[in-house]
Amino acid sequence: xxxxxxxxxxxxxxxxxxxxxxxxxxxxxxxxxxxxxxxxxxxxxxxxxxxxxxxxxxxxxxxxxxxxxxxxxxxxxxxxxxxxxxxxxxxxxxxxxxxxxxxxxxxxxxxxxxxxxxxxxxxxxxxxxxxxxxxxxxxxxxxxxxxxxxxxxxxxxxxxxxxxxxxxxxxxxxxxxxxxxxxxxxxxxxxxxxxxxxxxxxxxxxxxxxxxxxxxxxxxxxxxxxxxxxxxxxxxxxxxxxxxxxxxxxxxxxxxxxxxxxxxxxxxxxxxxxxxxxxxxxxxxx
Numbered sequence: 001x002x003x004x005x006x007x008x009x010x011x012x013x014x015x016x017x018x019x020x021x022x023x024x025x026x027x028x029x030x031x032x033x034x035x036x037x038x039x040x041x042x043x044x045x046x047x048x049x050x051x052x053x054x055x056x057x058x059x060x061x062x063x064x065x066x067x068x069x070x071x072x073x074x075x076x077x078x079x080x081x082x083x084x085x086x087x088x089x090x091x092x093x094x095x096x097x098x099x100x101x102x103x104x105x106x107x108x109x110x111x112x113x114x115x116x117x118x119x120x121x122x123x124x125x126x127x128x129x130x131x132x133x134x135x136x137x138x139x140x141x142x143x144x145x146x147x148x149x150x151x152x153x154x155x156x157x158x159x160x161x162x163x164x165x166x167x168x169x170x171x172x173x174x175x176x177x178x179x180x181x182x183x184x185x186x187x188x189x190x191x192x193x194x195x196x197x198x199x200x201x202x203x204x205x206x207x208x209x210x211x212x213x214x215x216x217x218x219x220x221x222x223x224x225x226x227x228x229x230x231x232x233x234x235x236x237x238x239x240x241x242x243x244x245x246x247x248x249x250x251x252x253x254x255x256x257x258x259x260x261x262x263x264x265x266x267x268x269x270x271x272x273x274x275x276x277x278x279x280x281x282x283x284x285x286x
Contacts, residue, residue, distance in 0.1 A: 016042045016239045017040065018042055019043045022086075038135065042133055044132070045080060045083045061085075063103075064116075069085075088134050103115065111200065131239075139251060145191035146188070146246075149184070153183040155180075209222065215236070230251070234248050
């Protein structure tokens with residue numbers, strides 16, 4: 001994992017977990033959630049192609065997304081949609097201790113995925129080329145983004161549309177060979193952060209930024225002054241020598257969730273109180 005510079009204490013991140021299909025070992029997912037509060041999973045799309053599941057099982061796995069899948073007309077888009085959703089459901093199921101078919105996805109106004117009926121686990125999804133990327137977090141919200149490490153951003157004019165004045169000035173001060181990697185790192189972090197807060201591209205990338213020449217610990221205002229202090233942890237990760245991953249994990253302020261399992265998500269005391277209240281409201285049998 002590559003993330004130079006200091007880290008916020010207790011806000012570490014494990015190495016990306018390579019998942020080679022539904023039958024892969026999932027123990028590291030729970031282990032990373034327990035240790036770091038977040039987990040990042042990487043998979044090849046070909047290992048999750050929908051044809052391998054069969055139409056009947058695929059329909060059960062996709063659930064409410066089945067109709068959306070059927071409406072997609074482009075074969076590549078259909079394959080990527082199904083593969084990414086099935087991977088996301090298997091990952092969430094591993095964290096929650098349930099069957100993948102029981103996991104239902106919902107979507108916010110900007111398309112950000114969430115788990116219907118369960119808000120103790122936050123999820124994020126990204127893809128590029130054949131890579132599928134999933135982020136899970138129990139401490140707070142999470143956003144992930146993936147780009148090819150050889151993607152050229154510097155010099156294409158994109159910097160003028162994605163950099164704050166502070167970032168642009170700092171990037172130009174870097175040695176020439178470091179400018180494109182720095183811009184690529186900024187892009188993935190901005191994508192990850194905007195996904196995590198649920199705004200996506202509605203939040204202009206020129207309105208917030210990061211330090212281009214070190215591991216970011218805060219979101220910066222356009223002039224380079226801190227915009228957030230201690231509420232977020234940011235990571236830049238290299239995967240398979242080909243991809244740059246950006247990860248943003250927010251701190252909800254409620255501390256570490258000790259057990260994400262769906263079966264133990266409710267406090268037994270609260271459950272007993274609810275059952276007792278319902279019993280009291282039941283009409284007496286005549």
